[in-house]
Amino acid sequence: MENEGIRYDRAAAARILAEVAGADFLAGPAPAVGAVSVEYRLEELRPEPGSALTTGQRRYLEAYMRPCRPEQIVTATHRVTWRDSRGIANSGHIGPGPLGPILPIAAREAVIAVGDAIAGAEPVTARSDALGDDDLDTLADTTTDQEPAEIFRVGAEAAGRALVQHGMLAGQVGIDDPVEFAEAMLASGFYGTVASTWFWELQASTYRRGMIPASLEGSGGRLRYTADTVALLAEMKRRTIADAHEVMDRAREEGLGVRAAIQRYHVELDQISRQYALLPVGERPVCLGQRVHQVDGARVQPLAAVAEALTGAFRSAVGSVRIADAPAPAGDARFAAGEQEFGVPDMTCRHCRVTITAVFDAQAAELIEVDLHGKRVRARFTDADQRDRVFADLRDCGYTVAEG
Numbered sequence: 078m079e080n081e082g083i084r085y086d087r088a089a090a091a092r093i094l095a096e097v098a099g100a101d102f103l104a105g106p107a108p109a110v111g112a113v114s115v116e117y118r119l120e121e122l123r124p125e126p127g128s129a130l131t132t133g134q135r136r137y138l139e140a141y142m143r144p145c146r147p148e149q150i151v152t153a154t155h156r157v158t159w160r161d162s163r164g165i166a167n168s169g170h171i172g173p174g175p176l177g178p179i180l181p182i183a184a185r186e187a188v189i190a191v192g193d194a195i196a197g198a199e200p201v202t203a204r205s206d207a208l209g210d211d212d213l214d215t216l217a218d219t220t221t222d223q224e225p226a227e228i229f230r231v232g233a234e235a236a237g238r239a240l241v242q243h244g245m246l247a248g249q250v251g252i253d254d255p256v257e258f259a260e261a262m263l264a265s266g267f268y269g270t271v272a273s274t275w276f277w278e279l280q281a282s283t284y285r286r287g288m289i290p291a292s293l294e295g296s297g298g299r300l301r302y303t304a305d306t307v308a309l310l311a312e313m314k315r316r317t318i319a320d321a322h323e324v325m326d327r328a329r330e331e332g333l334g335v336r337a338a339i340q341r342y343h344v345e346l347d348q349i350s351r352q353y354a355l356l357p358v359g360e361r362p363v364c365l366g367q368r369v370h371q372v373d374g375a376r377v378q379p380l381a382a383v384a385e386a387l388t389g390a391f392r393s394a395v396g397s398v399r400i401a402d403a404p405a406p407a408g409d410a411r412f413a414a415g416e417q418e419f420g421v422p423d424m425t426c427r428h429c430r431v432t433i434t435a436v437f438d439a440q441a442a443e444l445i446e447v448d449l450h451g452k453r454v455r456a457r458f459t460d461a462d463q464r465d466r467v468f469a470d471l472r473d474c475g476y477t478v479a480e481g
Contacts, residue, residue, distance in 0.1 A: 083218050083335050084211070085355040090219040091368040093212045097204045097225040100375035103382040107389020108190035110183075116403035117159035117178050122152065122170075122287060133475065134288050141282070143316055145290045145309060151245055153287035158422070158479065159403075161185050165452050166420030166479035170287030174247040180255045181241045183398050187390035188237040192230045194386065201226060220365065221277075221352065221427050229379060232366050234425045236380075236387045238284045239271045243293070250295040259391045265300040268384040272364035274302070274310040276317050277352065278428065285423045285475030318362070321346060321354040344435045416445065416457045417464070420479030421471065424452050429476075436470045 124131050129152055130138065138145060154172030159182055161167050169181030195201065205225045208216075222228045240259055252258045262268065271280065283289055290313070291306045302310070324345055328338030335355070339346060346354050356362055366380035421433065430447045433454065437444040442464075443457040458464040468478045 083355065084215040085218045086215055087219055087356075087360075087362065087365060088368075089212075089215050091363075091365040092370055093208065093216060094225055094228060094365055094379055095368070095370035095377045096372055097201060097208070098229070098377055098379045098382065099200060099204060099372060100377055101200055102198070102229075102377065102379060103191070103194060103386040107386050107393065108187075108194045110186045110190050110390055110394040110397050111162075112397045112399070113162040113186065114399045114401070115159050115161070115182050116401050117157050117182060118403050119171075119178070120156045120158070122154060122156060124152070130288070131286075133472065134286050137282060137286055137475065138288075141317075142279070142290060142313060144312060149290050149305070149309060151289050151291070153245055156287060156477070157181055158477065159400075161189065163189065165422070167422040167452070168477040168479070169241055170245070170284075172245065174245050174249075175253040176244045176247050176255045176258065178400055179395060179398070180244045180258075182400055183255065183391055183394035184237045184241050186394040186398055187387050188233050190390040190394070191233040191383065191386045195226055195229045195233065201229075219352070223427075228365075229383065231426045232380065232383050233387060235277075235280065236268050236384055238280065238425075239268060240387070240391065242280070242284045242289050243267070243271075243291070245289055246291065246293045249293045250300060256392050256395050259388050261295070261298050261300050263384055263388045264298060265295070267300055268380060269364075269367050270302070272367045272380060274307065274314070276314045276362075279313060279317070281425065281428070282475050285477075314362075318353045318356060321356070322358065325354050343431065416455065418453055418455045420452055421454050421476050422452050422479055423476045424449055432474055433471065433476070436467060436474065440467050440470065442467050 122131055125135060128135065128147065130147055130150060131152070134150070134152060135147070138147065138150065151173070153170030156168060156170055157178050158166070158168045167181075167185050169185075171178055171180065216225070217223045220228055222231050240262060243262065244255065244258055247253065247258045250261075252261065290309060292303045293300050294303050295301060324342050325338060328342060333341055339354070353362060364380060366383065367378065369376060369378045371377070423429070424433070424447070426449065430449065433447055434444055437456065440463060442459075445455040445457060447454055456467070458467070471478055
């Protein structure tokens with residue numbers, strides 16, 4: 078199957094993003110986070126009898142994490158839910174480490190601050206607006222989120238997830254302070270390590286489910302994966318690329334072209350990493366933002382700039398965010414049939430939109446709008462049973478449903 082008319086080119090896409098970012102990308106003082114008070118709720122995760130994993134975690138492990146074994150998983154002890162400074166519903170996980178609810182809550186405020194800095198970077202906007210059709214086509218065919226500013230914002234979200242998720246392992250390296258842990262992540266180049274060893278869907282999906290297939294070791298303020306973790310992540314990534322290629326081979330046997338194949342198998346390809354479906358056999362994928370480029374004589378690496386800005390913003394957030402355990406809700410109100418709006422705080426990118434759309438399609442429910450930035454979904458249900466089936470399927474995909 079030839080890539081007819083497809084401008085899939087990871088090296089070119091990385092170069093475009095570096096040129097749009099420029100040497101001034103997120104330069105200067107780290108974004109500051111203002112004083113904010115946040116109430117949160119904790120929900121204990123309940124593993125299956127005789128297991129450390131919940132039912133949803135076990136199902137994801139069995140379906141998508143070959144050859145990972147249950148004992149290689151560290152799982153959270155509690156789910157945390159709260160509304161951030163923008164009033165948006167959020168969820169995260171904590172435990173078994175010592176860092177507590179401040180970690181996901183402050184990380185969310187840091188992500189907001191970095192996102193605002195990216196959105197307000199006029200030189201980045203100007204360079205993005207000046208891109209020609211060829212560059213825009215390359216980004217559209219190579220990346221999930223396509224627009225440079227959105228790619229950078231989603232990168233900040235991914236870095237925030239990495240911080241929170243690896244915070245579950247802080248006890249393994251004897252760190253009990255969230256800022257110390259964040260600074261150790263940065264000093265160790267750990268965001269680049271995550272970008273090069275994980276694949277996107279594994280990191281997003283395990284984060285949503287409160288699990289991490291990793292262990293840490295460290296000394297002198299530096300962190301690293303254990304040798305077992307390095308080998309495990311490499312094999313899972315190899316297998317997901319092979320799975321994506323297998324789907325494309327099947328499409329070739331059916332006589333489909335590339336675009337028709339992606340359309341035909343879009344849900345399956347998104348589940349196993351659509352971005353790898355067109356990756357040439359034998360090519361080692363590298364995160365687009367992790368590649369280093371020389372732009373106007375300066376060294377540009379967007380991921381490193383995002384990681385440094387996020388760490389500074391997180392340091393600010395830990396000092397300015399006040400958290401308190403929220404009172405228990407008065408009751409469990411049930412939705413009536415008809416149009417409804419609810420939060421899905423785990424949504425981050427267009428891949429999430431595809432997954433959520435597929436859930437609604439499978440249940441023949443009407444999806445009206447998926448607002449990724451507001452983390453809200455508007456939909457119309459025929460009855461309460463259809464709504465409950467959709468909500469159950471969303472939760473099975475690792476998403477939290479925040480009603481009301």
